Amino acid sequence: MVQGGQPTQSERVSLDKDEFDPWEAYNDPASKSYKFRQQELDDSINNAVQGQMAGVQKQVGMSELKSQLQAKGLNDQEINSFFEFANKNPAEYGVDGAAIATVLSQVIMLAMYFTVIFVMKKTFISFNFSYFRYTPDILSMIFKIGIPSSLSMLIMSFGQAVLNKILINYSSESVAAYQIVSRIDMLLFMPCLGIAIALTTIVGMFFGAKEFSKLVWVVKYGISRAVIITIVNVAILFLSAEMILPIFTSNQEVLSVGITYLKIIVLVYPAVAISVICARICQAFGEGMPLLVVTTVRVLVITAPLALYFYQTGKPVVWVWYSQVLAIVIATAISFLFLQHYFKKFHIVGDTSNS
Secondary structure, X not given: OEEOOEEOHHHOOOOOOOOOOHHHHHHOOOOHHHHHHHHHHHHHHHHHHHHHHHHHHHHHHHHHHHHHHHHOOOOHHHHHHHHHHHOOOHHHOHHHHHHHHHXXXXXXXXXXXXXXXXXXXXXXXXXXXXXXXXXXXXXXXXXXXXXXXXXXXXHHHHHHHHHHHHHHOOOHHHHXXXXXHHHHHHHHHHHHHHHHHHHHHHHHHHHHOOOHHHHHHHHHHHHHHHHHHHHHHHHHHHHHHHHHHHHOOOOHHHHHHHHHHHHHHHHHXXXXXXXXXXXXXXXXXXXXXXXXXXXXXXXXXXXXXHHHHHHHOOOOOHHHHHHHHHHHHHHHHHHHHHHHHHHHHOOOOOOOOOO
């Protein structure tokens, strides 16, 4: 059967190079060579027509889009710049493309949040800007929590830069291994970070309502579940380190350093979960300094000086990983002590028999 002047898939003629006869292809309509030549000609014509149609459709679409952009007040230069950007090969963007993608993702996320909160109104708390009033006490509380948190992020970024500077003296492979494992860290910490953020809201609510019994229960529940999740993830990472790292690199030296580092650092991940949650709970109490103190001790007082000392005394790179382990253990102890201090300070006790 012929559909639209072109043979169906079952009727298509296939020929090997040796079977094709040029004389038959032009002089014998009943031969396979003739049908094969005609089939190739039809395919060429159809492809050319489809290409032209696609070009026409693209031009029509661009013309309509140009009219819409002009209606919004854009001039020809701005419209041409937009089309040049839209038609550019993604592979040509490089680092600029990564930056553009980051900005676009943030803008899209902001738009989604705005839609959910102000358009769809799916949140428990509704916003009415007419009720907004300047309140110095509330602003002071925000700064009391926000400034230490911002400084903590700054210290962590500085600490990573210092650690990279120390590791590059060992080898570039050590830096690469550290960066790869740090990315894997983020995947593991996502569940714990989600629990910590949720606890900040819930604990703050119970703290303000003086529901201390519920507060104690939810704190114990959150910490215990975060530790259980982390232990499971630690077991998975420890046992599959040799399979996970090769996904990111094929360099054998990077793999050797990275696998060793991953198997050392994952052992204290449960402690990190406890430390992060304790610091977040302190923020729920309106206290931002514990996070800053813990971060300063972990990064600036222990990890960076010890790592530098081990390098200067000729210790292998594995001792830099040991410095991080020690810093995490001490930081977790300090975080837990801060939490106990604020429980006593605010007289937070409760019946946790239902936990």
